[in-house]
Amino acid sequence: MVQSRELAARFEAYSDWRRRLSAGISGLHEWLSQQELADAQADLKIQHLLERLHQDKLVIAFVAEFSRGKSELINAIFFADFGQRLLPSSAGRTTMCPTELLYDPTRPPSIRLLPIETRAKDGSVAEFKNYADEWVTLALDLSSADKMSQVLSQVSQTKRVPVALARKYGLHDDGGNVLAPLSAADQGAVDIPCWRHAVINFPHPLLQQGLVILDTPGLNAIGTEPELTLNLLPNAHAILFILAADAGVTRTDIDVWQNHLVGVDPATKAGRLVVLNKIDGLWDELKSGDEIEAEIARQVKNSAQTLAIPPAQVFAVSAQKALLAKVNGDDALLAKSRLPQLEQALSEELIPAKRDIVGTATRTEIRTLAATVRSILDARSAGIQEQLAELRGLRGKNQDVVEHMMERIKQEKDLFERGMQRYTALRTVFTQQTNALYESIGLETLREAAGGTRKRIEDSPFTKGVRTAMSDFFATIRGNIEQSAQKTLEIHDMMQAMYTRFANEHGLEPFTPPPFSMLKYQKEIDRLERAYNVHFNTLWNMVSKAKFTLMKR
Known part of the structure; x- marks a missing residue:
C-alpha cells in the first residue's frame, strides 16, 4: 500500500504548501500595513487571494457508463482504510444521481439530498445549494460503518412514477428514448431516481485537505442523469474515464469521450486518465501469465489508439481486487490488481500540476502588488529627496x-x-x-x-x-x-x-x-x-x- 500512502502524503504536502503560502501572504499584508503601504485596493487584493487559497479544491470526477465499477474504484483508492465499502457498490446500477464527496467544517457529517421533484422548478443545482430547505439532510454516524453504508445507499434509490410525471421532470420524451416501461404489466410507469443530486460531507483526511470527488451516474443511464453529470465536468481538474477491460471502448464510450470530455478542446486530454477496470475478468487459470499480460497490453493499446491518447494515460486495474487486497493486507494481490500504478499517476501528475496552477496565479497577483508598492516607495523617496534638496538650499535662511x-x-x-x-x-x-x-x-x-x-x-x-x-x-x-x-x-x-x-x-x-x-x-x-x-x-x-x-x- 505504498502508493496509497504516497498519494495521501503528496496531497498533505500540497495542503501544507498552501498553508505556508497563505501564512507568507498574511505576513506580507501585516508588514505592508505596518509600513503604511497597504491601501484599500491592496487590502482587497490580498483578502481575495487568501480566500482563494483557503477555499482551493482539487476536484476529481469519475465518469463511465453504469456497471463499470466507478464507485468500487473510489472505494479502493480513497476509502479502503475503513475495512469495507463506504460507497454502495454491487451488480447493476448503484449511483443514480451525481454525488459530491467533500468536507465542509461548518457542517456536521451528513449526506444532503436534493429531491428529483426540484426538476419541475426553474433553477440549477448550484442555485438550490443556497437554499437549505430544498434539501433532505441525513446525519452520518461515524462510529458505525454499517449505519453509514445504510444512509449512503440513498444515492442508489429509485421510485416508480407515471410516465406523465416523468415527462414533467424532463426524464422521459415522447419517443421513449430516455426511459422505458418497466414491464408489459406496467406500461404506464417508469423508474426514476429519487434524488437529483447528493452531497456527502465526510471528515476523511484527504477531503479535509480540499479533495472533492465526483461520483457520477452512468452516462448511458435512464433519465437525464448525463445532463446533470456533464454540467459538473467542466469544473473538474481531472477526470478518470472508466471502461470495461473485457469490452474495451464501446460506441457509447467514444461518443462520451469525443463530445463531452475532449472533443471541444483536445488540450484537455492531459487532465484525462482512462481506466480499464475489471481486468480480473481476464485472469484465466487456463492461460499462462504471459498470455494474460499480452491480452491486457493489447486492450490498453487498442483503447489508447481509439481514444487518440498515449498508452501511458491508460491504466488497466481491478478495483474490486485492489479493495480486497487493501482490506486484507495482501500486497501480492494489490500488485496484481495494478491499482498502485494509477495511484502513482494521480500523485505524480495531478497534484504537482494543480500546485503549478495555483503557484503561477499567486505569483502573478503578488508581482502586481509588489509593483504597486514599489511605485509608492519610489514616490516617497522622490518626495523626500526633493524636500531634502530644498532644505539644504535654504540652510541658514x-x-x-x-x-x-x-x-x-x-x-x-x-x-x-x-x-x-x-x-x-x-x-x-x-x-x-x-x-x-x-x-x-x-x-x-x-x-x-x-x-x-x-x-x-x-x-x-x-x-x-x-x-x-x-x-x-x-x-x-x-x-x-x-x-x-x-x-x-x-x-x-x-x-x-x-x-x-x-x-x-x-x-x-x-x-x-x-x-x-x-x-x-x-x-x-x-x-x-x-x-x-x-x-x-x-x-x-x-x-x-x-x-x-x-x-x-
Missing part, C-alpha cells in the same frame, strides 16, 4: 525657509484641491461607464435574454423556430460581450490618462493599469454554442429531444 515652506504648502494645497475636483469628475464618468457596462453583461440582462429565449422555444411549434431562438440568444450574448469589451477598453484608456497625468504632476513613475480582458468569456460562449450544436442543433436531435430538455440545459 530661517525666514526664507518659513516663507518658502508656507508657499510650498499653499501650492500643494491648491494642487490637491484641483486633483480632488478632477477625481470627482472622473469618478462620476467612471460610475456612468460602469453602470453602462453592467447593463450589457449584468446578471439581470443575462436572465432576461435566457427568459426570452425560453419563452420563444415554448411558443415555437416548429424546429426552425427553436433554432432561430437559440441562434439569436448566442448572437445577443456575443454582441453584449463585444459591446462590453469596447466599454472596458474606454474605461481602461480613461484610467490610463488619469494615471499618466497624476504621475506627471507629482513626478512619479508611469503606471499602466492592468487591462480587463473579455476573451475568456467569449471563449466560454463559443464552448457553449459548440456544445449546443453537437447535442441539439441537428435535425434528428431537434425532432427526438423534448423541448423541456433543451430549455433545462
Whole structure:
C-alpha cells in the first residue's frame, strides 16, 4: 500500500504548501500595513487571494457508463482504510444521481439530498445549494460503518412514477428514448431516481485537505442523469474515464469521450486518465501469465489508439481486487490488481500540476502588488529627496525657509484641491461607464435574454423556430460581450490618462493599469454554442429531444 500512502502524503504536502503560502501572504499584508503601504485596493487584493487559497479544491470526477465499477474504484483508492465499502457498490446500477464527496467544517457529517421533484422548478443545482430547505439532510454516524453504508445507499434509490410525471421532470420524451416501461404489466410507469443530486460531507483526511470527488451516474443511464453529470465536468481538474477491460471502448464510450470530455478542446486530454477496470475478468487459470499480460497490453493499446491518447494515460486495474487486497493486507494481490500504478499517476501528475496552477496565479497577483508598492516607495523617496534638496538650499535662511515652506504648502494645497475636483469628475464618468457596462453583461440582462429565449422555444411549434431562438440568444450574448469589451477598453484608456497625468504632476513613475480582458468569456460562449450544436442543433436531435430538455440545459 505504498502508493496509497504516497498519494495521501503528496496531497498533505500540497495542503501544507498552501498553508505556508497563505501564512507568507498574511505576513506580507501585516508588514505592508505596518509600513503604511497597504491601501484599500491592496487590502482587497490580498483578502481575495487568501480566500482563494483557503477555499482551493482539487476536484476529481469519475465518469463511465453504469456497471463499470466507478464507485468500487473510489472505494479502493480513497476509502479502503475503513475495512469495507463506504460507497454502495454491487451488480447493476448503484449511483443514480451525481454525488459530491467533500468536507465542509461548518457542517456536521451528513449526506444532503436534493429531491428529483426540484426538476419541475426553474433553477440549477448550484442555485438550490443556497437554499437549505430544498434539501433532505441525513446525519452520518461515524462510529458505525454499517449505519453509514445504510444512509449512503440513498444515492442508489429509485421510485416508480407515471410516465406523465416523468415527462414533467424532463426524464422521459415522447419517443421513449430516455426511459422505458418497466414491464408489459406496467406500461404506464417508469423508474426514476429519487434524488437529483447528493452531497456527502465526510471528515476523511484527504477531503479535509480540499479533495472533492465526483461520483457520477452512468452516462448511458435512464433519465437525464448525463445532463446533470456533464454540467459538473467542466469544473473538474481531472477526470478518470472508466471502461470495461473485457469490452474495451464501446460506441457509447467514444461518443462520451469525443463530445463531452475532449472533443471541444483536445488540450484537455492531459487532465484525462482512462481506466480499464475489471481486468480480473481476464485472469484465466487456463492461460499462462504471459498470455494474460499480452491480452491486457493489447486492450490498453487498442483503447489508447481509439481514444487518440498515449498508452501511458491508460491504466488497466481491478478495483474490486485492489479493495480486497487493501482490506486484507495482501500486497501480492494489490500488485496484481495494478491499482498502485494509477495511484502513482494521480500523485505524480495531478497534484504537482494543480500546485503549478495555483503557484503561477499567486505569483502573478503578488508581482502586481509588489509593483504597486514599489511605485509608492519610489514616490516617497522622490518626495523626500526633493524636500531634502530644498532644505539644504535654504540652510541658514530661517525666514526664507518659513516663507518658502508656507508657499510650498499653499501650492500643494491648491494642487490637491484641483486633483480632488478632477477625481470627482472622473469618478462620476467612471460610475456612468460602469453602470453602462453592467447593463450589457449584468446578471439581470443575462436572465432576461435566457427568459426570452425560453419563452420563444415554448411558443415555437416548429424546429426552425427553436433554432432561430437559440441562434439569436448566442448572437445577443456575443454582441453584449463585444459591446462590453469596447466599454472596458474606454474605461481602461480613461484610467490610463488619469494615471499618466497624476504621475506627471507629482513626478512619479508611469503606471499602466492592468487591462480587463473579455476573451475568456467569449471563449466560454463559443464552448457553449459548440456544445449546443453537437447535442441539439441537428435535425434528428431537434425532432427526438423534448423541448423541456433543451430549455433545462
